[in-house]
Amino acid sequence: MAYSGEHIWIIGASSGIGKALAEYLAAQGARLTLSARNAEALHALAETLPGDHQVLPLDVSDILQVEAAVQHLGNSNKPLHRTLFLAAVFRPRHINALDMQFTKELIEVNLLGAIYVAHALLPLYRAQKSGQLVMCGSIAGFTGLPGGQPYSATKAALINFTESLYAEVEDYIDVKLINPGFVRTRMTDKNDFPMPMRLEPDVAAKHIARGLLQSGFEIHFPKAFTCSVKFLRFLPYPMALFITRRLREHA
Numbered sequence: 660m661a662y663s664g665e666h667i668w669i670i671g672a673s674s675g676i677g678k679a680l681a682e683y684l685a686a687q688g689a690r691l692t693l694s695a696r697n698a699e700a701l702h703a704l705a706e707t708l709p710g711d712h713q714v715l716p717l718d719v720s721d722i723l724q725v726e727a728a729v730q731h732l733g734n735s736n737k738p739l740h741r742t743l744f745l746a747a748v749f750r751p752r753h754i755n756a757l758d759m760q761f762t763k764e765l766i767e768v769n770l771l772g773a774i775y776v777a778h779a780l781l782p783l784y785r786a787q788k789s790g791q792l793v794m795c796g797s798i799a800g801f802t803g804l805p806g807g808q809p810y811s812a813t814k815a816a817l818i819n820f821t822e823s824l825y826a827e828v829e830d831y832i833d834v835k836l837i838n839p840g841f842v843r844t845r846m847t848d849k850n851d852f853p854m855p856m857r858l859e860p861d862v863a864a865k866h867i868a869r870g871l872l873q874s875g876f877e878i879h880f881p882k883a884f885t886c887s888v889k890f891l892r893f894l895p896y897p898m899a900l901f902i903t904r905r906l907r908e909h910a
């Protein structure tokens with residue numbers, strides 16, 4: 660019961676990795692606030708979890724909803740120990756086939772939503788003099804890969820934003836970054852390209868839950884895969900771009 664007595668806010672809890680994390684953390688004794696847009700899915704999840712949990716439906720692309728949610732959590736007078744931002748949308752598309760309305764939504768959810776949450780939440784953590792804020796990037800944000808834009812661009816920006824947060828905020832606020840490899844969720848079910856070392860969501864949840872308790876900044880897994888993608892970042896551009904262009908026929 661590693662999380663016994665803790666209050667943890669999961670944003671993006673209605674499916675995939677967030678849902679698996681809710682199941683794991685609730686089993687470990689945490690009291691959860693579950694957020695996403697789909698209230699019905701959140702209530703259905705809450706009913707299956709052991710313990711007493713709160714459903715707080717939320718569209719993270721709406722700054723007023725984000726601020727109201729944080730105010731609601733602050734008014735409860737119970738400390739909020741951890742916040743996990745996992746909300747994101749993705750549709751694999753070639754640059755020629757991008758839907759610009761969806762692209763706008765994608766940036767508003769994946770990037771602006773994370774910034775809204777950090778901005779609204781930090782005053783609460785300062786008032787508490789503690790708190791953990793965890794953002795979810797991706798290996799897709801490590802380097803530009805064919806077929807992933809503009810999702811990959813939002814993840815690259817979110818990685819950069821989270822690094823800035825870590826550098827900027829007070830030491831008593833624990834900022835962390837999750838960079839998963841491929842995980843089998845509705846998000847990756849849309850991909851029609853090979854996904855090496857793809858994990859099940861419950862396995863991803865265990866990696867993340869273990870990482871939240873450790874002192875490091877980044878939680879990335881499976882390491883054999885994430886480290887090989889990270890390696891591309893350290894190559895000179897001619898070599899790295901030669902390799903990523905070779906991936907074009909798989910995208």
Ligand SMILES: NC(=O)c1ccc[n+]([C@@H]2O[C@H](COP(=O)([O-])OP(=O)(O)OC[C@H]3O[C@@H](n4cnc5c(N)ncnc54)[C@H](OP(=O)(O)O)[C@@H]3O)[C@@H](O)[C@H]2O)c1
Pocket residue numbers: 670671672673674675676677694695696697698700717718719720744745746747748768795796797798799838839840841842843844845846847
């Ligand atoms: N699966 C992978 O291989 C993989 C790899 C690397 C990184 N990631 C990252 O892991 C995180 C979880 O993804 P997943 O694979 O578990 O996908 P998922 O099953 O599609 O989960 C995404 C979650 O985000 C929520 N969400 C989407 N738009 C939202 C909005 N406007 N406001 C609030 N919540 C919103 C969704 O709920 P509603 O639709 O109910 O709002 C859902 O709960 C994402 O940040 C993703 O980028 C995933």
